[in-house]
Amino acid sequence: MSAIMSRRSVAIPVPLSASPYSGIALRLYDAFVLNFTSPFAWGCRKKTISELYRQRVSVRHAEVGVGSGYFLKRLPRKQWESLALIDPNRSALSFVKRRLPATLSVEYNADILRCETLPSVRFQSVAANYVLHCLPGPMAEKDIAIENLASLLVDDGTLFGATVLGASEKHNALGRIVMGVCNRTGAFGNVDDTEEGLRRLLSQHFMTVDIRREGTVAIFVASQPRRSMRSLVDTRDAQ
Numbered sequence: 001m002s003a004i005m006s007r008r009s010v011a012i013p014v015p016l017s018a019s020p021y022s023g024i025a026l027r028l029y030d031a032f033v034l035n036f037t038s039p040f041a042w043g044c045r046k047k048t049i050s051e052l053y054r055q056r057v058s059v060r061h062a063e064v065g066v067g068s069g070y071f072l073k074r075l076p077r078k079q080w081e082s083l084a085l086i087d088p089n090r091s092a093l094s095f096v097k098r099r100l101p102a103t104l105s106v107e108y109n110a111d112i113l114r115c116e117t118l119p120s121v122r123f124q125s126v127a128a129n130y131v132l133h134c135l136p137g138p139m140a141e142k143d144i145a146i147e148n149l150a151s152l153l154v155d156d157g158t159l160f161g162a163t164v165l166g167a168s169e170k171h172n173a174l175g176r177i178v179m180g181v182c183n184r185t186g187a188f189g190n191v192d193d194t195e196e197g198l199r200r201l202l203s204q205h206f207m208t209v210d211i212r213r214e215g216t217v218a219i220f221v222a223s224q225p226r227r228s229m230r231s232l233v234d235t236r237d238a239q
């Protein structure tokens, strides 16, 4: 019997942004994306992101867009009170569950663009690392994802992560090739993404927003979610 939770009785459809993350692609993810594309196409070292996780992960954490689970796996041993793994792709959820064998996690088959699929519990920290650039653009369309991420947090909670910015950046040749291929296949939707656009979206849903840059990647930390009417309904703190 599957231990993957869902607010629906059937698996949710896997969006194009999540479809690459299964089988061999998932097994090669760390080598190809984190050791190669991230430093050489985007100019962002995985050491920087590991450090962000070390500083920001809390003991009541939700990981949105789990991928291979590399950054969770690299954390110093944590006494989790709750750890939620959230992804529309069940292969990724199962892969990360196996990679964190001693960790009591709860997996949610859910899509950050669809609030009705998300858990109705709140967390102290939420990571969405290398997820926003995967979501379909233009950037304004990602507002719903930021609102949904905010709704997963307690009042003094923190969202953090990194995202690859779009075509207005000075991408190198490798970056332009990867951007082109990924945007054509629907694995990315970031052509239009800018640092200012990201700041605007985050500021609409959080009181405190910090964005810094490494290469063409924006590294963000946003705290104290502003409450929309919707997020006040049907949520409780993670136990």
Ligand SMILES: C[S@@+](CC[C@H](N)C(=O)[O-])C[C@H]1O[C@@H](n2cnc3c(N)ncnc32)[C@H](O)[C@@H]1O
Pocket: 015, 017, 018, 019, 021, 064, 065, 066, 067, 068, 069, 070, 071, 086, 087, 088, 089, 092, 110, 111, 112, 113, 128, 129, 130, 131, 134, 135
């Ligand atoms: C590039 S990987 C990032 C993996 C990991 N967070 C990391 O930093 O290496 C993108 C992840 O986001 C997930 N994803 C894509 N679209 C999503 C959506 N609409 N809602 C939630 N997760 C999504 C994918 O399935 C995949 O696990």
